[in-house]
Amino acid sequence: MPDILIAPSILSADFAKLGEEVCAIDEAGADWIHIDVMDGHFVPNLTIGPAVVKALRPHTQKPFDVHLMISPVDPFLDAFAESGADIITVHPEAGPHLHRTIQRVKSLGKKAGVSLNPATPAKALDYVLEEIDLVLVMSVNPGFGGQKFIASQLRKIEAIASRITKENLDVRLEVDGGIDPATAPQAISAGADVLVAGTAAFRDGPASYAANIEALRGHR
Numbered sequence: 001m002p003d004i005l006i007a008p009s010i011l012s013a014d015f016a017k018l019g020e021e022v023c024a025i026d027e028a029g030a031d032w033i034h035i036d037v038m039d040g041h042f043v044p045n046l047t048i049g050p051a052v053v054k055a056l057r058p059h060t061q062k063p064f065d066v067h068l069m070i071s072p073v074d075p076f077l078d079a080f081a082e083s084g085a086d087i088i089t090v091h092p093e094a095g096p097h098l099h100r101t102i103q104r105v106k107s108l109g110k111k112a113g114v115s116l117n118p119a120t121p122a123k124a125l126d127y128v129l130e131e132i133d134l135v136l137v138m139s140v141n142p143g144f145g146g147q148k149f150i151a152s153q154l155r156k157i158e159a160i161a162s163r164i165t166k167e168n169l170d171v172r173l174e175v176d177g178g179i180d181p182a183t184a185p186q187a188i189s190a191g192a193d194v195l196v197a198g199t200a201a202f203r204d205g206p207a208s209y210a211a212n213i214e215a216l217r218g219h220r
């Protein structure tokens with residue numbers, strides 16, 4: 001079984017101290033830093049642009065796992081690549097041409113991910129799964145932190161995990177939304193190997209971050 005990676009979502013960090021928060025969560029043991037980019041159009045919230053990603057880049061060496069919840073997405077790929085993203089994840093619905101978008105991300109020298117909303121079937125990965133580095137299963141409807149985990153997504157994780165294994169692909173399977181010490185083991189049992197957590201990672205301030213991350217790994 002691959003190592004379980006923890007990718008805290010800075011959506012739940014203190015935005016007034018974002019640089020310090022990124023340093024603190026890095027020192028607490030985060031494997032990746034998950035950055036949620038929302039456009040107020042593809043999802044009903046506005047968050048972070050490439051200028052903020054660039055400003056955060058000197059604060060950590062950890063990979064920036066950038067989830068683009070924006071449509072159309074293609075016009076922004078270069079800016080996020082230049083700002084210091086390591087993994088760039090897009091939605092099939094953000095189109096119009098998912099395969100072309102993935103090729104563009106890879107041509108920019110970045111790892112490419114595809115994210116599936118709760119109502120988007122695993123079938124949306126047909127013809128692209130072998131091209132990508134990461135699948136991100138949303139276990140809440142995207143837009144906000146602090147929502148309840150949607151248990152039906154476990155079946156989707158199982159189906160994708162089994163396909164990754166059967167096809168012997170080098171693809172990480174990430175889950176995002178409502179992940180806490182109770183839901184994390186369910187997601188891991190279903191086959192997820194990267195856990196995104198906002199609320200559960202940033203709970204109770206910097207002194208608690210290391211314990212929060214260990215609890216997500218199942219060590220406490």
Ligand SMILES: O=C(CO)[C@@H](O)[C@H](O)COP(=O)(O)O
Pocket residue numbers: 009011012036067140141142143144145146147176177178179196197198199200
């Ligand atoms: O992308 C999103 C929401 O759209 C997530 O990354 C959330 O930020 C996760 O937050 P919690 O559910 O862990 O609070």
